[in-house]
Amino acid sequence: MRKKKFQNSRNRALGLFGGLAVLLLIVLVAAAMLGAESLPLFDLNEQQHSILFDIRLPRIFLGACVGASLAVAGAGLQSLLRNPLAEPYLLGVSNGAALGTMLAFVFFEQFELSRPTLAFAGAGLATIAVYRMAKSGAGMNVERLVLSGVIVTTFLSSVIVMLTTLLDAAKLRSFTFWLLGDLSQATRMGVYLSFAAAIAGTAVMMSQARALNLMMVGERDAFDFGVEVGRVRILVFGAASLVVGAAVAASGSVGYVGLIVPHLVRLSVGSDNRLVVPFSAIAGAIFVVFADTIARTAIAPRELPVGAVTALIGAPMFIYLLRRN
């Protein structure tokens, strides 16, 4: 009886996962067919070939990797910190990565790898800072965590604003646009890096999924069940910093993905992290590719920053979810 129920829910999850994967495929194909320039389905000439393979597809793949990264980071952080508001953007992790990228941009422009490296470092430092501030002798409560996140976020924002004021005008323009989240600067290198980071980050989160399930009950209880709490914490923070660092270095700060995607996933498959993490990865990819297709086509041939589109969709959706629960 119990076994049957387990199998049923398992089948349901597998079916849902398959459905979501098919949806991702459909969104990817649709995104590949839509753009500022309309392309024929077959017999592309050299120029159309170049538009599709050098400009449109790298951007779509980058969007998918960034979406998966941010959603997985959100899912992991929410479980680890037992807080539904934990999200890379709200916790200051994205801003830490943005500051790191900016420093790389100003001081090490010639080294392409300096951007993701410093972004990762910035994300990691911001995560540690927020965690340290939120943790008090009596443990960590929701208000403290959100407050620490807000403080770190606003502090880093003001450092970024200071730096943009000091930068010369030409650099400033490209940077302010980038800060809003922009996928137009997709390079092959950026796509590979983000893809590798997204896969590695998702794998680490998956490996910690069972431990995270126990930690959602409480760190004390998880410890009693034999979970190495400290190790889980380091791995989850590390994986989140890695994926957010790679995502921000490639595309700036794309907000709301890490917040609403895991929420929607939990509403449909429950809170088992062994399901939430992979589902979030796929759903995050769908969300960002969808949002970027709007950013690319809504006012074509001009473009919107993708971060503005995700916020425009994400904020009302989050309010709706809040009221529903």
Place this chain on the structure above:
Amino acid sequence: MKTRNFSFNSRCQNAIFSAIFLLTAFCLAGCRTAHDVAEQPVSVPTRTVTDELGRTVTIPVNLKRAVSLAPNLTENIFAVGAGDRLVGVTTFCNYPDAAKSIAKIGDTMNPNMESIVALRPDIVFVSTASQIEAFMKTLAANGIAVYVTNPDSLEGVLRNLRQLGDLFGTGERAEELTAELQARIDKLKQPDSNRVRVFVQISREPLFTIGKQAFLTAALENAGAESVTAGVESAYPKLSKETASALNPEALILSESPDNMEPNAAFRNSPAIRNGRVYKVNADILSRPGPRLVDALEQIARDLHPAQR
């Protein structure tokens, strides 16, 4: 944003008022004997003029102390021979050399109210391109004459030079200059069929270009060029790389700045790159509607139509 700016400015204004009050009190108490007959306001002859926003402005007939809040206006004022009457300019004002030694009042977007007030200007020149309407109102509220200009085309530049000549009483010099510039522009004229389809790259990543509302779009026609993005809305749009690639420009014009020295990768297969027709133009002369815009157009015409010259 605008309202917030405004309330900030009115707070600023209050601060300035109290500062002025305190300073005056100090001066009355201490410095009176030292400054004896310091600058007793004599009534100077004034006149009213209308600026390009249709505002009426009362200014002294004989302008002695002018402040410019835009680099192109600074260049224009020097060009009509009134540079010696500029007492304040922005940190962006780097031409001519003499402009660099004039007191700085902040940059074009963030001018400093206190510095401007301290300079006691007869007139402050503002360009509509700077989008500082709220600041302009605060200046006017402080009793400072603000003259707004909007030289957003080649014709606008010539008109602005004549206006400035009139305001500063250097009309003859301005007439000579505009006649000379007009003659140089006329020499550039090409038959329409000769126009080269160019893409003006303002920034490589993200890709920014000139659109319908940019003064360069119209001005380029004088140099035998036609912007391939002339139909794109807004002045400086961020353009889809797909569109950039599909536009097939015959030549690329790069506004010369450290992050814009190479064409965007989207142009890799364009006729412009295949034929090696990539030209760099100094960003200052290309982006400022001032007399040097004609220099930029001459350079572009030389690059695009070498046979004729």
